[in-house]
Amino acid sequence: MTEKSSENRCPIDYALEVFGDRWTLLILRDLALSGKRQYRDLINSKEGIATNILASRLRKMEVDGLVIRQRKPEDKRQVFYALTEKALDLVPVLLEIGRWSTTYDENSATPPALLQRYTEDPQQLINELQEAARLKQR
Amino acid sequence: MTEKSSENRCPIDYALEVFGDRWTLLILRDLALSGKRQYRDLINSKEGIATNILASRLRKMEVDGLVIRQRKPEDKRQVFYALTEKALDLVPVLLEIGRWSTTYDENSATPPALLQRYTEDPQQLINELQEAARLKQR
DNA sequence: CTTTATTCCTTGCAATATGCAACCTACAAT
DNA sequence: ATTGTAGGTTGCATATTGCAAGGAATAAAG
Numbered sequence: 021m022t023e024k025s026s027e028n029r030c031p032i033d034y035a036l037e038v039f040g041d042r043w044t045l046l047i048l049r050d051l052a053l054s055g056k057r058q059y060r061d062l063i064n065s066k067e068g069i070a071t072n073i074l075a076s077r078l079r080k081m082e083v084d085g086l087v088i089r090q091r092k093p094e095d096k097r098q099v100f101y102a103l104t105e106k107a108l109d110l111v112p113v114l115l116e117i118g119r120w121s122t123t124y125d126e127n128s129a130t131p132p133a134l135l136q137r138y139t140e141d142p143q144q145l146i147n148e149l150q151e152a153a154r155l156k157q158r
Numbered sequence: 159m160t161e162k163s164s165e166n167r168c169p170i171d172y173a174l175e176v177f178g179d180r181w182t183l184l185i186l187r188d189l190a191l192s193g194k195r196q197y198r199d200l201i202n203s204k205e206g207i208a209t210n211i212l213a214s215r216l217r218k219m220e221v222d223g224l225v226i227r228q229r230k231p232e233d234k235r236q237v238f239y240a241l242t243e244k245a246l247d248l249v250p251v252l253l254e255i256g257r258w259s260t261t262y263d264e265n266s267a268t269p270p271a272l273l274q275r276y277t278e279d280p281q282q283l284i285n286e287l288q289e290a291a292r293l294k295q296r
Numbered sequence: 297c298t299t300t301a302t303t304c305c306t307t308g309c310a311a312t313a314t315g316c317a318a319c320c321t322a323c324a325a326t
Numbered sequence: 327a328t329t330g331t332a333g334g335t336t337g338c339a340t341a342t343t344g345c346a347a348g349g350a351a352t353a354a355a356g
Contacts, residue, residue, distance in 0.1 A: 028267035031259030121169030
């Protein structure tokens with residue numbers, strides 16, 4: 021929210037401004053990796069985000085250029101959140117975080133086969149997931 | 159802080175519990191990539207963390223197995239924070255986040271040469287940075 | 297041995313952010 | 327005309343953060 025307009029920004033600091041809170045990465049995970057697109061899908065994720073927080077994060081993500089908000093023409097009640105390339109380019113970050121967590125959390129839900137695919141050819145998995153997400157945009 | 163002891167944890171959710179706040183990744187950056195080791199180095203990072211937050215995060219990082227707190231024998235006032243392998247294994251995450259930020263933040267401070275090295279051979283850079291950090295532990 | 301300095305914090309309090317429940321608006325379906 | 331659904335907003339209690347001040351332990355200086 022706080023715009024630091026200084027030159028020479030530390031990249032970690034910039035990233036934290038964009039997704040350095042408890043919820044943004046989870047929303048991104050749902051949008052990019054679980055194929056969710058609508059408010060009602062996101063509100064049902066098992067971590068239990070509050071309605072006001074979800075709304076406020078989606079708005080911030082729009083401002084930060086991660087999602088584009090669009091209404092469905094055939095039912096104007098429904099809102100779809102499309103991912104930008106900037107957001108899709110966070111897939112490698114999500115996967116690398118997942119690799120780390122899977123290594124150190126003994127209760128990890130990651131299927132071993134998926135971890136193995138990532139270890140053997142990260143780029144291949146990244147491409148696949150990004151392409152799958154792009155297909156869902158329209 | 160809140161320990162979810164459930165089986166089948168989402169890896170992103172686990173990571174967020176460990177470093178999903180505004181400061182932990184910055185502390186990790188300073189410890190792992192900038193060679194800082196002591197409280198007084200960390201308090202001087204340009205983002206300006208408050209003393210109470212720094213102390214509380216260092217304690218949480220110790221509980222989470224990221225750092226080991228040790229006093230210098232020759233001056234028992236001084237505390238050193240040594241990184242665990244679990245923390246060093248976050249170097250790839252830090253670099254991937256850095257790669258993303260450098261791509262999308264027009265004010266990024268990342269030297270282009272460094273980004274190029276990362277793009278050309280990520281593993282080589284990771285190894286170098288981890289080895290440099292390990293050498294500083296003793 | 298008394299005083300001063302350094303290091304690593306802790307405490308108190310105001311400001312901010314979060315979480316929860318209730319409510320609301322626009323549109324669609326009946 | 328009424329009821330339902332999608333995507334929120336609002337109010338308020340609680341939790342977290344940020345700021346300024348202070349304090350304990352050790353070390354250095356006189």
